[in-house]
Amino acid sequence: MPSEGDTALLQLDGVQVAYGAIEAVKGVDLMLFEGEMVCLIGANGAGKTTTLNAIAGTLPLAGGTIRYRGEDLARLPAHKRLKLGIALVPEGRGIFTRLTVEENLRMGAYIRKDADGVAADLARVFDMLPRIRERLHQVAGTLSGGEQQMLAIGRALLSRPRLLLLDEPSMGLAPLIVEKIFEVVQSVREEGVSILLVEQNANLALEFAQRGYVMESGRITLAGSGRELLENPAVRAAYLGESD
Amino acid sequence: METLLQQILNGLVVGSVYALVALGYTMVYGILGLINFAHGEVLMIGALSALTTITALMGVAPELPPLMLLGAGLLVAIPTCMTVAFLMERLAYRRLRGAPRLAPLITAIGVSFLLQTVAMIVWGRNYHTFPQLISTTPIQPIEGVFISPVQISIIVVSALLMFALVTLVNRTRLGRAMRATAENHRVAALMGVDVNRIIALTFVLGAALAAVAGVMFASNYGIAHYAMGFMPGLKAFTAAVLGGIGNLAGAMLGGIVLGLVEAVGAGYIEDFTFGFLNSSYQDIFAFVILGAVLIFRPTGLLGERVSDRA
Ligand SMILES: Nc1ncnc2c1ncn2[C@@H]1O[C@H](COP(=O)(O)OP(=O)(O)OP(=O)(O)O)[C@@H](O)[C@H]1O
Ligand SMILES: [Mg+2]
16 A cells, blocks of 8 residues: 555646636546556546546646656646556547557557567557457457457557556446456556556446545545445445445 | 540649649648648749749759759759648648638638748749750650650659658558548547647648649649649649548549549530630639539548538
8 A cells, every 4th residue: 555655656736627618627636656556436527537638638737737756747748648658548449440450559559669579569468359469450440349448458558558547448338348358457457557547337446446536526525445435335325326 | 536545645644743732632631621722832832942943053054954953943842842831830720720610721721822922922923934854845655646755754753652652651650640640639649649740741741742743733834923823723622522532542533533534525625515615614624523522422532521521
């Protein structure tokens, strides 16, 4: 468990994000330590995706700071954040549907110059996601939803991230596929990649994650270990489909 | 039969130029959803900057071989056009990304006027004779069919450039990044792509092709003028829409088809209209085609819908 003195891998302080006049994120504090898997849960429209996009750099901040390994990210555009090791698997997967599966994977390795390392990582991704290898030369738009999600994760891994941001990887997928995806996420984590996971499927997310945050209309309303949150009656009532 | 063959040959020559220019329209549209109406002016700047270079060189070193003069003209025209395109993206279009569609469209028309006016100030209002450094004396490969060395060069150079561009876009890391950016700017940025750089590069590549097209166009007709970009620009735009805007193969196909229709049509327009119109009305074909495509097949021959985005 992280102690107070450590520098966090990722630290959000009073982060605010707005879409024009609409304030979507209204002051979020959040921390993630190296090697941790932390989840962020909350109802539709709570601001989870907005928060992840702000971390990845595709949305500007209206206030607050985001620090990564102690460095303020404010002036860093998204493409440079990836070079620091922050990769986002976006909501809806963000597959390049007109590119082939292989080209999608190569886009994941776009910033890398070490061809040998990329080849080795590709091989690891194929081991983890055998379905992807079979479809290498297919146009990615023809993949099923589950395959696209696998591809999106594999593609993000090819940048060798240190921090992986996952936005609802289970969205719209059958339970069996969700299970497989969580197996993959688990093995990524075992390789030492830190993970910030956004999920609607709170039960699953809290079971996997060490710690969790609950977000409601742009603010963090609860934080704790996965177990604490799973046992919290308010969380159970709101996100785990139980009434007390 | 010889007449038809001759017209097809003429059509291929003009069509190659349209195709080169159409590629610039379609690449920019593919990546930004913007119709860069100023693209035709880039062709004009290519021709006139080459003209200035060649004239100056002829003054100081008249003994230089013609091909070297032409090469020098291109060597100046290409970077000049690339710079112009780079600046127009950087100064005008970049700040309009995400603005309502009409704004960049009107801006493009404004940029087009601006470039024409600047060219008029720099090069004057007059028609200039463009030195025909590659021979325009026709040879007869087949009895009754004529083609000049400059026309052969146009077809060959265009084909090579198109091949190079298609290879770049489909086979290289850079091309992959261009295609990824065209599909989704945000996700491309998440892959580490500097989207602004890729967009600038798209403009600059299109401009390089337009520069070459401008020099070839002027070499073929022996004339250059500050307003010479307008018509081929409009034709190339038509070609891009005809092929399916946003689609590289479509732009090339559209260019060639339009060139052929114009050339063959020009040969028969008098017969069709019982002498009412003659071949100087051949420009009509481009606009009839543009109208017909937009009404009956807005996706063009190979591409996506244009009306949704333009
Ligand atoms: N592009 C946008 N323009 C305007 N408002 C937006 C935009 N994207 C999101 N919002 C608003 O911002 C708020 C937060 O949205 P966000 O997508 O971050 O929520 P979320 O927690 O990810 O929800 P979900 O679980 O549905 O994915 C919502 O009220 C949403 O309507
Ligand atoms: Mg979301």
